[in-house]
Amino acid sequence: MAEPLLEVRDLRVHFPTDDGLVKAVDGISFTLAAGETLGVVGESGSGKSVSFLTVMGLITKNQARIQGEIVFQGQDLLKLPPEEMRNVRGAKISMIFQDPMTSLHPYYKVGTQIAEAIRTHQKVSKREAREQAVEMLRRVGIPRPDERADQYPHEFSGGMRQRAMIAMALSLNPDLLIADEPTTALDVTVQAQILDLIDRLKQEFNASVVIITHDLGVVAEHCDHIQVMYAGKIVEAGGRRDIYYGAHHPYTWGLLSSIPRLAEEEAHERLNPIRGLPPSLIFVPPGCAFHPRCPHAFDRCRTEVPALLPANGHHASACHLALEDKERIFQETVMVRR
């Protein structure tokens, strides 16, 4: 196997607060191959954003206690001095965020903001940078890009702003694009456009993509691999088919059962939500963090933290249930709804 583009080893990000230590990310390991699309799924507070903000170097050792390794193209990003990290961020790894209104500066023209990003990393003249910015706007499907480049963010619609953010993120031809809930604030029709755009640009720019989302539907069509996070840990990871047609973790089952199915025949079909609320990250339940909400929990779950163990190939889950039970319960509770 070729060397992975990104390898995260036992990453921990803990924030000291007055109330106690918030264990936002608590020992996650994964690899991402070049050209792969990874979906990271979890509820608010599961640590999915914090993990990748740390990869981006946007959470620093001044703010949090960070342990582990983030090896990107053979370099441990956590050991890089800030000025070298600045060369990686934006140029090699870039990120787009949920809310395109707050991530663009309202006082500057859109084209100027993209050109500025280019000039930060490349020695080009202002005019060349602007030409590149216009070209990027064209490539993300913004009509009349030369006029649009001279407009301010408030003159763009939500979908157009997200396109402009993508243009900025890809303007330096990064090897890794991290999309943090890129479509949560958008209408479904626009969401479909943006996800298709990310797919297409991924091919064109030959980049790896990470899509962070709370909606298992969004990643079903666009990701090769999926990892599910809960309370700062990866509880299940696997290929797309492993997750949708054979999930092994009760939390993943809960997520799959919570989504209203478009294909259901009768209205008012009962959903099976996960009971209770996500735990506090200061007082994470002992044993498996999911046990208080898990309908299948038994004694061992309350005391012993389950390790993320592979079942077959890449498919791994962190749950004490026996493999036969997992397969049976998945068929009985999740597949039966389809």
Add this chain to the structure above:
Amino acid sequence: MSVQVNERPDEAPVEERRPLVRIRGVRKLFPITRGIIFQKHIGDVHAVDGVDLDIYPGETVGLVGETGCGKSTLARVVMRLYDATEGTIEFDGRDITDLKGRELRLLRRDMQMIFQDPFASLNPRKTIGSIIGEPFRLHHTVPRNRIKAEVQQLMELVGLNPEHYNRYPHEFSGGQRQRIGVARSLALRPKLIVCDEPVSALDVSIQAQILNLLEDLQEEFNLTYLFIAHDLAVVKHVSDRVAVMYLGKIVEMAAGATLYRNPKHPYTGALLSAVPIADPDLAAQKKRIILEGDVPSPIDPPSGCRFHPRCPNAQFPKCRDEEPFLEPHHPGQVAACHFPLEDRAVIETTDAEPVH
């Protein structure tokens, strides 16, 4: 024209039942003016532009559409939070279009609203006990010394711990806050609850809890819902009938399952094909209708069919010049389109299990 569907055979035919809400020809225009002292009227935002809708007691009518299609404005017109520019609204057989003052306040007991953002719709400086009890204090339906007991009962009903009576909204999570909003809307035992994107801001697992709660309450109190959301899967799940809005007009209305299998309006088809499905095989079966561009400005809506500039099936000049009206298709289905879609145009539904 009116839109009538009877999906439940055990009930009287819909024609004989009296709708709880009857909307006829409702338009809501927001004027645009220029100038500070001498305000010159230069145009209107056509937020809702001619809508007829009946909502029957005990049913849930879903409204879907993209941002800016007028679905929230329509809900606020029904609630009498906005005055309709034209048209009439009847509630329980009574014309409420021009009710004022005391009459209007009495009417508000029967219709309540749940809002999208559970962070913005609760006053951060009040305890949740006083937030949920506020309707009692305004409408004097419960004597003062009984308010606390009533509020705690409501809290229990929606799945909140009654001991948290004296806590403030910031101490609750998003899902719990939405429960507070639900409890408040139930306080006066209304007949109609308008839910404006009640689960859009919540995580999926919490979203499912709130949807189940709303359905339980509907059964228990025989509530009627007008349920607004941009997520077609959610709307279809809770609704007996779904109305699809585009630029201020209802373009299609049908039972959810009919809409899913046989959408007639290309816009409905596009919405349907854009919904992410958490099942890769099923997702691969659906045909994509990708819409180009954004919703046009409601200040100067396109001529003829408002959808024609974005419609993949538009035929000229008819779609540009002639406005289509709602016409019946399958039982209980109406759609406003000159060239409606074939059956099963978006999703090939077979009764067989998906292949694994």
